[in-house]
Amino acid sequence: MNKRIKVLISVLMCTSLFSATVFADDLSDKKQQSSDVEAEIDAGKARVNELESKKDTVTREVEALNSEAEALNKEINELNSKIEVSNKNLEELKVKTEELTKAIEDNQHVVNERMRTLYKSQGQSYIEILLESQGITDMLKRIDYLMRMIKFDKEVMEEFEKNQRELASVTKEAEEEKAKLQDDKMVVEVKTNELNAKTAAKNALVAGLEADIAAEEAKIAQMEAEFNELLSAINTMEAEAVQDERPSRGDAGSTTAGNGDIFSITGGMAYPITSTFDPRPNPITGVWESHGALDLGAPHGAGVFALKAGTVAYSGWMSGYGNVVVINHGDMSTLYAHNSVLNVSAGEQVSGGQRIASVGSTGNSTGPHIHFEVIIGGVKVDPAPYYIY
Incomplete structure (x- = not known):
């Protein structure tokens, strides 16, 4: 074998060795890239699982808040019903008070008229009425009659006034009950507004997590496509005959x-x-x-x-x-x-x-x-x- 052929063979061997080395390096790089991409895919899936877990937690919190808000709304409805009953009672008490006041005023008018009649009937006074008595027995009867009439009027007036005081007390209690109901309703409405604000914030958080999940899944899909391309390239490089x-x-x-x-x-x-x-x-x-x-x-x-x-x-x-x-x-x-x-x-x-x-x-x-x-x-x-x- 002459020197020229030896040199040519050496060059061919070196070239083949260099090509094989380059091929091996390229294949190793592809393998490393595919491994890195797959690691990123796994990390992405882990992040999606974490986001899904957070979303489930927040969703359960929203459900709990909705249940609490529903209970408060029910309480508000019950308070509204009680306030409506209270308003009706107050209206009835108001009518009774007006009727009783009118009855007292009417009775007072009758009593006053009667007293004027007793004092001035035909220009006579109590003394004149008594002096016209036909003897001591008649005078005693007249005195007893006058006393009974005065006592009856007094008792009637006292009874009316007692009823008026009781009615005023009942009315005051009804008004206080209504005021308390309205205060309770205001407290519940404040709680409801706070819950609604919390629920809105949680719903916004869920929406944000869903957006993050969608973005992460899009990244994973892109990385999986890249991984499949790398795998295809690796298999193409490995396969010399299909x-x-x-x-x-x-x-x-x-x-x-x-x-x-x-x-x-x-x-x-x-x-x-x-x-x-x-x-x-x-x-x-x-x-x-x-x-x-x-x-x-x-x-x-x-x-x-x-x-x-x-x-x-x-x-x-x-x-x-x-x-x-x-x-x-x-x-x-x-x-x-x-x-x-x-x-x-x-x-x-x-x-x-x-x-x-x-x-x-x-x-x-x-x-x-x-x-x-x-x-x-x-x-x-x-x-x-x-x-x-």
Whole structure:
């Protein structure tokens, strides 16, 4: 081999190495960006949950204030009814007072007339009336008659005056009761106005929280779109050849599929499927969402094995996923999440069936299991056909 060819080969090797290094750096940057964006998404969802919690609290406070205001309005209505009855009673008492006053005045007039008659009847006085008596017996009768008449008039006047005093006392009590009712009503109305002001402030707070929630959800939607774009870019960079071809499941106990290059990710152990690829309620948040993976109920510390040969595209922590290994197989990528221990590093070449991690429950997980994803052409596909043992 001459010197010129050696130089050319060296240049080509350096160029390939440089390209590979740049590709790895770009892929690492994309992975880091996607991890950062996903962390922001998780933080955004946490803020939304916090805002929703505050909104629920304030809404309950508004409901309590509304109930209290309703009770006060009922009390105001009852006071208005009592005041109306009181006004009616006062009107009746006023009529009775006027009638009694007129009766006293009329009776006083009669008495006065009678006294004038007694004193001046036909120009005679009490003495003259008595002097006209026909003997001592007649005079005594006349004296008794005069005394009885004076006593009767006095008793009638006293009875009228007594009734008038009692009526005045009852009227005063009715007026005091009405005044108290009006004072009570004013106090309740002040409380109602204060409650209405508090309720309006709480409603404004709820409206503000709803606006904050809407703004936060809009940010999350934008970040999720960015995350999906990053994921698509990562998968496009990882996939050198796109084949939408799914191998058939092998026989029980087999470690390879029909084309001979698929291995058991459990090392031949038949672990139960605890969650399928289909949408499901999130076990942590309860929100119905796409799963996009296969969960296998493996024990903590059990081995996790590479589906097939490839290059480790990512090995480390990923928000939500915990400890993750992503392998680029050329025609597809596979992801293994929630591991307790990672046995491989980014850029490392692995063979099919090689142990790459240990089962754990890191990230958003409710228990130890293998979270297995298959990505072809930037799209997650059902991993079930790739689960062989």
